[in-house]
Amino acid sequence: MRIIQDNTFKILQPRYYSKFQCDPIKCYETCCERWKIIIDKSTYQKYIQSENATIKEIVKTGLSINETSVNDDDFAIIHLNNEMGCPFLNQNNLCEIFIHMGESSLSKTCKSYPRAVILVNDVIERGLEMSCSIAAELILLNESGIEFELVMDAVKLNDIYIVSPTIEDSRQIEIIKEIRTTVINLLQTRTVELSGRVAIVGSFLNQIVGSIDFSNIHHEEALSKIKEAKSLINLREFKTTKNDHQLQDIRQFDYLNTILSMKFKEGDSISFFSKRYIECLMQVLDAFGRIKNKELEKHYKRNFEKYLKPYLDKKSYILENFLVNYVFIYGVELFKSNDIWTSYLKICVIYGLIKFNLVGLATYHKGMNDDLALKLIQSLSKTIITDKSYLESVIKYLEREKLVELTKVTTLITD
Structure with a gap:
């Protein structure tokens, strides 16, 4: 990352950003527990040099050098206590x-x-991470959708973590941002059902991957290919052929259930799971646990239609806002030229897991409401999105199961 003095910057942000304010009273889950907490070198030195008796006692066992550090920003680690708190x-x-x-x-x-x-x-x-309950409510309950604005603001760069893309070519960044903008616009096209929009995004990205040579990139040619790919999108086709997936998504429950189960084997220890997600997960397991295996797929689809779909028909903007915010926050790294399709697979996995868990919760509670939806999305974001090793394992699973092609991976997301 380049070192730049504190200055006034041109800033692109969702309009919700300026409304955020931390409020411990309204917070449903403290951000001071169940994380792998890294600290920067300057902060580490402040803490170990402190003469305060309380701080000196804590740092004896509460801090250590990060053996896998790559720079001063992740120089040390805070060790959680027995209750998994800071x-x-x-x-x-x-x-x-x-x-x-x-x-x-x-x-x-x-x-x-x-x-x-x-x-x-x-x-x-x-933008804001949806693993924070206050941020999640601010982001997800915006019925008109996420809007963006350009502002000028002073930023103290040395006070916060700033991520800089690991992409040196500024032309390549411009191309990736154009791809991200198109994806966000497609996700916000409300004339198409949301799952159809996610499929349309896949169709667009599939054309991009097949038509642009990122190893020998030509700026104007790449932008022309993106424009051409956009022109080939047929929204009417996705309206009328949504049911074409019915024959192939018969194993949707099986696939998503397997992917969720992998979290316990391939991901972070359950001690790092959000406590709120564990509460949700227990209810999801209860909803499906009493059904015979051969009936699970029908049970899953029937309860989606009965208990969750009526809610989503009225409030599909909640999941739309989740996807748009996810793409915006992670987009520049998400759509790196050599890994665009893997990025799309992750979107489908995360979106599929959210719906899978929502169906279970809706079944357990005989319906869905805003509080349950917010709780699930916030806690799943904290548990799943940050677990890179787990998501990498899931991608390998999709490859083994031959689910990486567009017509196959949409099995995870179709209604």
């Missing part, structure tokens, strides 16, 4: 760093979250 939290769930050393001594991690900040060609892009 050791700097006291019995009243208040931060001892804040109390004894002041807000300015908080680590970059603590100052940043849930803000996601990216520096792209001297323009900052920023």
Whole structure:
């Protein structure tokens, strides 16, 4: 990452961003537990050099050098206590760093979250992570959809984590941003059912992967190919052929159930699962656990139609906002030229898992409401999206099962 002095930047952000304010009273899940917490070198040195008796006692066992550090931003690790909480939290769930050393001594991690900040060609892009319950509500319940704005603002670069894409060619970044903009526009095309929009995104990206040679990229030619791919999108076709997947999605429950089960074998320890997600998961398992295997697929589809679909028909914007926010926050890295299709597979997996869990919750509660939907999406975001090794294992599973082609992977998302 380039080192730039604090300055005023042109910033692209969703309009919701300026409305966010941390509120511990309204927060349903503290951000100070069940994370792998890294801290920067400067913060580490402040803590180990502190003369405060409370801080000195905590750092004896609460901090260590990160043996896999790649730069000063992830120089050290905070070790969680037996309750999987930050050791700097006291019995009243208040931060001892804040109390004894002041807000300015908080680590970059603590100052940043849930803000996601990216520096792209001297323009900052920023949004909010949906693993924060307050942010999730702000993002997901916006019925008119996520809108974006350009603002000018001063940013203290040394106070927060800034992600810079690992892409050196500025022309390539422009191409990736054009792809991301197209994907977001497609996801917000409400004349098509949401699952159909995700399939349309796949059709668009499939054409991009097949038509642009990213190893020998020509800027104008690439932009022309993107424009051509957009022109080939047929929204009417996706309206009328949605049911063409009915024969091939007979194993939708089986695939998604297997993918979710892999989380326990291939992903982070269950001790890092969001507590709220564990609550949701227990109810999902209860909803499906009493059904005979041969009846599960029919049971799943029947209960989707009965308990979840009526809610989604009225409030599909909730899942739309999730997908748009996900693509915006992770888009520049998400659609790296050599990995565009894998990025799309991850979108389908995460979207499929959300719907799978929502069906289970709706079955358990005999219906769905905003509180349940927000709880599931926030807690699943905290548990799934950050677990890179798990998602990589899922991609390998899709490859083994020959589910990576467009007509196959949409098995995970069709209604």
